[in-house]
Amino acid sequence: MTDQAEKPQNPPRRCPICGKPAEHAYRPFCSPRCRDVDLNRWLSGSYVVPGGEDDEADPD
Numbered sequence: 001m002t003d004q005a006e007k008p009q010n011p012p013r014r015c016p017i018c019g020k021p022a023e024h025a026y027r028p029f030c031s032p033r034c035r036d037v038d039l040n041r042w043l044s045g046s047y048v049v050p051g052g053e054d055d056e057a058d059p060d
Ligand SMILES: [Zn+2]
Pocket: 015, 016, 017, 018, 019, 020, 029, 030, 031, 034
């Protein structure tokens, strides 16, 4: 088989949350639920409130 010339039909993206094939409407996620999960993860993980140092910052 030689299907290198033609572009492969959209390779199914995997939902980064659950690994299921992503849904076009919610890509790169498979559902609004996973999208929400990612959002929450992002909000509680990467997004740090300035001036809110938690543990691991207590030299004393
Ligand atoms: Zn998912």
